[in-house]
Amino acid sequence: METSCAADHSPNDAAERTTVVALDQSEESFHALQWALDTLRFGVSDRLVLVHARTSPLSHATGFGGAGTERRFFSINPVPAMDYDNGYILGTEAVISMERSQEREINAFMDKAMELCREKKVKAVKHVVYGDARDVICEEIQKLNANMLVIGSHGYGAVKRTFLGSVSDYCAHHVKCPLIIVKKPHEKSHLKN
Amino acid sequence: MASQGGDDAAAVALVRRRKVLIAVDESDESIYALSWALENLIVPGRPNDAEEPRVSNLVILLHVQTHPQVFVGPAGPGFYITPEIIDSVKKHQEEISRKVLLRAKKLCDEKHLETETMVAVGDPRDAICEAVEKLAVDYLVIGSHGYGAIKRTFLGSVSDYCAHKAKCPVVIVKKK
Numbered sequence: 001m002e003t004s005c006a007a008d009h010s011p012n013d014a015a016e017r018t019t020v021v022a023l024d025q026s027e028e029s030f031h032a033l034q035w036a037l038d039t040l041r042f043g044v045s046d047r048l049v050l051v052h053a054r055t056s057p058l059s060h061a062t063g064f065g066g067a068g069t070e071r072r073f074f075s076i077n078p079v080p081a082m083d084y085d086n087g088y089i090l091g092t093e094a095v096i097s098m099e100r101s102q103e104r105e106i107n108a109f110m111d112k113a114m115e116l117c118r119e120k121k122v123k124a125v126k127h128v129v130y131g132d133a134r135d136v137i138c139e140e141i142q143k144l145n146a147n148m149l150v151i152g153s154h155g156y157g158a159v160k161r162t163f164l165g166s167v168s169d170y171c172a173h174h175v176k177c178p179l180i181i182v183k184k185p186h187e188k189s190h191l192k193n
Numbered sequence: 194m195a196s197q198g199g200d201d202a203a204a205v206a207l208v209r210r211r212k213v214l215i216a217v218d219e220s221d222e223s224i225y226a227l228s229w230a231l232e233n234l235i236v237p238g239r240p241n242d243a244e245e246p247r248v249s250n251l252v253i254l255l256h257v258q259t260h261p262q263v264f265v266g267p268a269g270p271g272f273y274i275t276p277e278i279i280d281s282v283k284k285h286q287e288e289i290s291r292k293v294l295l296r297a298k299k300l301c302d303e304k305h306l307e308t309e310t311m312v313a314v315g316d317p318r319d320a321i322c323e324a325v326e327k328l329a330v331d332y333l334v335i336g337s338h339g340y341g342a343i344k345r346t347f348l349g350s351v352s353d354y355c356a357h358k359a360k361c362p363v364v365i366v367k368k369k
Contacts, residue, residue, distance in 0.1 A: 035362060039332070041236055148233070172356055172365060178229060182362040
């Protein structure tokens with residue numbers, strides 16, 4: 001007998017809900033993920049999409065990562081790769097090896113995150129996208145038609161936020177879906193967790 | 194009789210009680226935020242987590258009244274505020290609070306949730322953040338008016354302030 005999901009219209013069994021969780025390597029974002037897994041209820045038809053925005057290692061090498069970095073796609077040519085902005089010349093091999101090591105790091109913490117989801121029996125997928133975190137998160141939410149965003153926050157003060165920029169701030173302003181900003185508590189005072 | 198979410202206290206040991214503070218006002222965005230939260234975050238008794246220790250939710254509905262300030266211009270007060278005016282404004286605000294909280298409580302009662310209502314006076318930004326601290330809530334739910342079509346942003350100032358200042362996770366629900 002085929003089970004038809006459409007028959008039961010109770011709101012809890014509604015269509016698959018997608019929750020995007022923005023991750024980077026920081027403790028704050030893992031704390032946000034753990035909080036979501038502990039506090040929110042995920043049904044069998046819900047899924048988490050763990051989104052990580054990846055900057056190209058070239059920008060790390062030239063110290064130019066962060067805001068305004070467009071996506072870069074590497075082509076593997078025998079020609080030395082040149083970073084025209086800063087006049088560096090990096091051989092293709094150097095670039096590839098930086099890429100690989102960055103990938104290893106990313107896979108390491110993303111797998112840790114997937115493990116956390118597995119422990120709570122929540123369906124999760126990884127999306128690692130090149131680009132600036134602000135844009136990547138907002139775009140993924142649009143593309144996936146996400147129902148909700150969970151994002152950690154470093155808790156910068158107003159001045160730091162102006163200079164360093166804040167991804168959670170940006171997302172709070174630009175995404176249209178509900179979002180949850182989870183800060184890592186400084187004092188252990190009243191949190192029961 | 195007020196409906197309670199903790200009616201199974203006798204049967205199952207409640208491991209913890211989660212406090213959720215939901216800021217409400219007269220706007221539609223606010224009621225939408227409340228119903229979204231009830232539907233998506235505070236869903237009681239999901240059948241698929243039988244192993245999970247029972248968590249009961251306490252919903253605290255907060256309405257913040259803003260009382261008008263006396264405006265004192267360079268040539269003296271703009272107009273004189275008499276005690277009668279103050280009283281009448283207070284009464285009016287009380288009436289608004291009553292209506293807002295009643296409407297909100299009704300939604301919670303439909304879901305059979307334990308609910309408390311609360312009124313604070315002052316700037317909503319500070320009042321909400323203070324309430325978060327004083328009550329040690331687990332998280333805050335707030336709607337967003339999102340007046341920002343010109344700047345192409347969708348976040349109101351109260352929700353923006355609370356997102357940064359509140360000492361707990363903040364759920365911002367934008368208007369549909």
